[in-house]
Amino acid sequence: MRFDIVTLFPALFEGYLGEGLLNKAIKNELVDIHRHDLRDFAPDSVHRPVDDKPFGGGPGMLIQVEPTVKCVEAVQAMSPMPARKILLTPGGKRFDQRMAEEFATDQRLILLCGRYEGFDQRVTDIWQPEEISIGDFVLNGGEVAAMVIIEAVIRLIPGVLGDQQSNIDDSFSQGNRLLEFPQYTRPREFRGHTVPDVLTGGDHGAIAKWRAEQSRLRTQARRSDLLVESENDIKNPNA
Numbered sequence: 001m002r003f004d005i006v007t008l009f010p011a012l013f014e015g016y017l018g019e020g021l022l023n024k025a026i027k028n029e030l031v032d033i034h035r036h037d038l039r040d041f042a043p044d045s046v047h048r049p050v051d052d053k054p055f056g057g058g059p060g061m062l063i064q065v066e067p068t069v070k071c072v073e074a075v076q077a078m079s080p081m082p083a084r085k086i087l088l089t090p091g092g093k094r095f096d097q098r099m100a101e102e103f104a105t106d107q108r109l110i111l112l113c114g115r116y117e118g119f120d121q122r123v124t125d126i127w128q129p130e131e132i133s134i135g136d137f138v139l140n141g142g143e144v145a146a147m148v149i150i151e152a153v154i155r156l157i158p159g160v161l162g163d164q165q166s167n168i169d170d171s172f173s174q175g176n177r178l179l180e181f182p183q184y185t186r187p188r189e190f191r192g193h194t195v196p197d198v199l200t201g202g203d204h205g206a207i208a209k210w211r212a213e214q215s216r217l218r219t220q221a222r223r224s225d226l227l228v229e230s231e232n233d234i235k236n237p238n239a
């Protein structure tokens, strides 16, 4: 799968691309990530400004339509692969696991990261991306949001995780819309806190039952909205 990241700060991704699962997926040619500097499309190639004051007044600066549209069009043309076009903004549709599952079936994502007060509206009008937010809070820019999306999507690409089962067990994954049950490893006792007996008893049926119950209790306590969603899923699996 190919990702194209369009940003004013390509260097922000350096450490991120060089570590962990993502780095391994790149080395194994399961994912291919390209970064593009929006300033390369600034009309003034000396000072390279790409922002200006909003018409009508107001605080901050906006990223201009001309360099942005020229940049994303050039990026799109760099590969014949069809691309899903995404603009990261706190005003977008909220990203979730279902969206990650859908994006993971695409061949290519172009992720356009905003800064300042965002983009001139004509970027969306002309380029027609999907506007996506990673949550109801405001970041300094879309770069971290792009990393979140990449992170959630690449885990779902076959071969990226060693053990595909962990995808299915994860909270929010297709097979499980509830929160994950608690897990323990050695030692069996630490500062008087012991591992629940059921997990060390070897009865796999009892373990599965305990885990399902713990998932339900945890979800009830922390995210009761998910229980409602999960019940709707069971009643109406193709919705």
Ligand code: ADE
Pocket (backbone or CB within 6 Å): 088, 089, 090, 114, 132, 133, 134, 135, 136, 137, 138, 139, 140, 141, 142, 145
């Ligand atoms: N840019 C700034 N805040 C954001 C958010 N919450 N989601 C996506 N992009 C953003």
